[in-house]
Amino acid sequence: MTTEKNNIVSAPAGLGKKPVKKPAGNGKGKKRFAGLSRWLHIYLSMVSFTILLFFAVSGLTLNHADWFTSGKEVVTKDLGNVNIKWVNQLDTNKINKLQIVEFLRSKHEVKGALSDFRIDDSELSLTFNGPGYLADSFIDRETGKYELTVTRFGAVAVINDLHKGRDSGKAWSWIIDISAVLMTLVSISGIILICFIKKKRLSGFIIAAVGTLACYLIWKLFVP
Structure with a gap:
C-alpha cells in the first residue's frame, strides 16, 4: 500500500518565493564614506594637535592678559x-x-x-x-x-603676538591659514561622523544647536 507521503512531489528549491532585491551598493557607499570621515577626523586631529593646542592656550593668555605675567621686560x-x-x-x-x-x-x-x-x-x-x-x-x-x-617683552608676549600673527612674517602667516583650514575640516568631519551614529545623532545635533544659539545670544545681548 502506497502511503500518502510517497505521493508528495518535492517542489524545486526557491519555487514560489519572490526574489529579494539587494540595494545597489548604497550600504557599501555609506560605509566607505563613514570610514573616510572617521579617518580624516582622526588623522587631521593628530596632525593639527600641536598647533590647535597652541592657539587654544594662546587665546586664553591673550584674552586674560591680567592672569598671566608677560615676564620681566x-x-x-x-x-x-x-x-x-x-x-x-x-x-x-x-x-x-x-x-x-x-x-x-x-x-x-x-x-x-x-x-x-x-x-x-x-x-x-x-x-x-x-x-x-x-x-x-x-x-x-x-x-x-x-x-x-x-x-x-617675555614669553607670554611672544605667544600672544604669534596668535595674532603680528610681526611674525609670511611663513607664520601660512601656519595660521593652514591651522584655520585644518580646524574647519576637523569640525566638518566630526559633524559627518555624528550623522552615522543613530543613537547619538539627534542628541548630538541638539547639543550643537544649543551651543550655537548660546553663542549667538551672548553676542546679541551682552556684546556692546
Whole structure:
C-alpha cells in the first residue's frame, strides 16, 4: 500500500518565493564614506594637535592678559659708530639702507623685521619688530654715532603676538591659514561622523544647536 507521503512531489528549491532585491551598493557607499570621515577626523586631529593646542592656550593668555605675567621686560642699550660715508650723504638716495641694516644685525644680533627706516636732516631712525621683540636705533648723520635699544617683552608676549600673527612674517602667516583650514575640516568631519551614529545623532545635533544659539545670544545681548 502506497502511503500518502510517497505521493508528495518535492517542489524545486526557491519555487514560489519572490526574489529579494539587494540595494545597489548604497550600504557599501555609506560605509566607505563613514570610514573616510572617521579617518580624516582622526588623522587631521593628530596632525593639527600641536598647533590647535597652541592657539587654544594662546587665546586664553591673550584674552586674560591680567592672569598671566608677560615676564620681566629686558631692555639692553648699545652705543657705537657706523662708517660715516654710509650716512653722511647729501643725496639721501645714496644712503645704503641694506648695508646699515646688515651691520646692526651682524654686530648686535638684531632680530625681527625692519618695519621703519626714516631719514631726517640730522639722523636716521630704524625700527625692528618681532613677536615680543622691539629694537630701535638712532644714527647721527654727521658723526656716524648710533644708539641701539632692544626690548624683549617675555614669553607670554611672544605667544600672544604669534596668535595674532603680528610681526611674525609670511611663513607664520601660512601656519595660521593652514591651522584655520585644518580646524574647519576637523569640525566638518566630526559633524559627518555624528550623522552615522543613530543613537547619538539627534542628541548630538541638539547639543550643537544649543551651543550655537548660546553663542549667538551672548553676542546679541551682552556684546556692546
